[in-house]
Amino acid sequence: MHGDQTVRKIMWGVVIALIPAMLVSFWYFGIGALLLTAVAVLTCLVVEFLIQKFLLKEPNSISDGSAVITGILLALNVPSNLPVWMMVVGSIVAIGVAKMTFGGLGKNPFNPALVGRVFMLISFPVNMTSWPTPLVNRTVLVDALTGPTSLGIVKEGLAKGDSMSDIMAQLPSYAEMLLGNMGGSLGEVSAIALILGGLFMLIRKIITWHIPVTFLGTVFLFTGVSYLIDPTKYIDPVFHLLAGGLMLGAIFMATDMVTSPMTKSGMVVFGIGCGLLTVIIRVWGAYPEGVSFAILIMNALVPLINKGFKPKKFGEVVKNG
């Protein structure tokens, strides 16, 4: 007898969970966002289809929804004025290199969307880090007004030696950050939309709380402690939670079942590791944002974590009450 969970249901469930974030991105960034999302999803599907048909010669699995997720996540990870051809290249790398070379769904060690994103970030650093201001020129495709992300403001400000209060004055308010009214990638903007999707996945039992909570919790604690030590050098933890790709990463990317650990204890370790690395990169690294790299590094450690954190076996406890 079989339960009612299928890969298809899980994957399309994730797609549904991503809808609020997509809608918010369309609202703030207009047709640019819409176009990029469509291109990314389409490219992912086509690349997967072609590889399965001509290289692997196996029945295609594009309808399982996993390539759609990769496409959406990839689009949510770029600025809305990214040239379309770059989006296409990123999608090809994500599916072609990071997923299909390993044998397709379930076999890839790294999150495909993150690999695609980091590839684009390194290949097209300028385009990947010029952020259109939300709500402005929603109907124009390219070259809208651009501005830095809030994390970028902090990093640059600190590098220039500005005082923290000056920096704070340039930052969006927390309410704006919650709703998504700030510069950033398509999906880095609205924390509420992302949390909504996360709750949906929790209820549908697609994810468990372990990774997002430990990931976010670690970032909060770590940045909280440094803030308490020296509030003139470090920005407060709430800002860290709401800024950049943390919510998107913690809820949708780190929880990717394929590339995260198999046990609850392993997931906790994985989440804490992601959190620590994110803060280290954000605060002391060269990049203003560290979520992608943190998750990818932790992806690489998953086999080790699985080895070290086995399920608690029945009958192993000798103590009996």
Place this chain on the structure above:
Amino acid sequence: MKTFKIGGVHPEENKISAGVAIKNLSLPKTAVIPLSQSLGAPSVPIVNKGDKVLTGQLIAQGNSFISSNIHSPVSGTVSKIDDMMDASGYRRKAIIIDVEGDDWVDAIDRSPEIKQEIVLNKEEIVACIKNAGIVGLGGATFPTHVKLMVPEGKKAEYLIINAVECEPYLTSDHRIMLEKGEEVMIGIKILMKALAVDSAYVGIENNKPDAIEHLSKLAEKYSGIKVVALKVKYPQGGEKQLIKALINREVPSGKLPIEVGCVVQNVGTAFAVYEAVQKNKPLIERVVTVTGKAVANPSNFIVRIGTPVSALLEAAGGIPDDTGKVINGGPMMGKAVNSTEIPVVKGMSGLVLMPEKEAKRMKVSNCIRCAKCVSACPMGLAPYLIAQTAEIGQEEMAESLRVLDCIECGSCSFTCPSGRPLLENIRMAKNKVGQIIRSRAK
């Protein structure tokens, strides 16, 4: 509410036949009595072709330590002793009897009167149970008397009565509790006396509130018996899970329940023990649930061993058109039968008719490492990994992953979104590891 801690799943319960009273099924024309009806060595026939037998007469003996007696469930003439297909799908030795009337052995008390007083002593009880050919009626068919002989150096503290019936669909234990509650209680007292324990726990899942209430009320009259309601979770009927749920002790890996002072018996077995000890009646019939979503009259039958399965299906309204599989046992651990002419045996608790759509296997796709099997495994194993080691033939690795701890409950396969045959592969690994261990011992 109590339950076990690690893993578990909650399949749809579908206890369709729970409200249907137990009915007697008429005698078959011929009875086919397989000689392998319990774990251990097959029984050895003591009748020959042409012999007249009475209902309840001993016809085959268990001669090894783990084996059991078999009695004729009908009266008539032994027509042959031959290989016949049984529920395993293999052709194995069976005694075939042409039924003539229904003449019982005189010594069997067939009156409906309930006998409370337990006159036999400990040793006599065990001997009586052995003679009556009683085996575990939950499905595992381990000879009951063997479980009652506590090994040297071990001490039984608790008798655990398994009345969980955690398999979806099955309701035979549920009906026995409702209709034969008094007898079950006396059966439990007999088992307690045989084990010299003062305390017995009856574990019932709370999807059977009427049974919990009924037995709790009866238990007031019987000292030492405690009825405990358990949260519904599969596989709570696994003995290790049940002990954990009831008294919070964990049977160590590779050990038996007696290691933690427990002996587990099924509630149906307790009823059979009552009949054997108080009424001198051997195990010649049992309650079998016949059910399924499309079955016309889902039923609980009391049926003689050796009756063809087809007769039960007929009595329940026939096989619905879209039936894909007839499952012997529950849908989680049961196995599909490949003929409806196989006979009812001691270990057959139910027949579940699964519609074609539900009986079909899912298309198998890649493991997506979702870890649902890891969370579902009640033994805390990593099913995906063990199954993988089986696929690539790494039995040593499977052994170190504790494949032998697997209780084959099927929670992993149930929960797998990729439809992977996890349990099948794990069983394969289990077999091979068992062989390897045996060859090491040589």
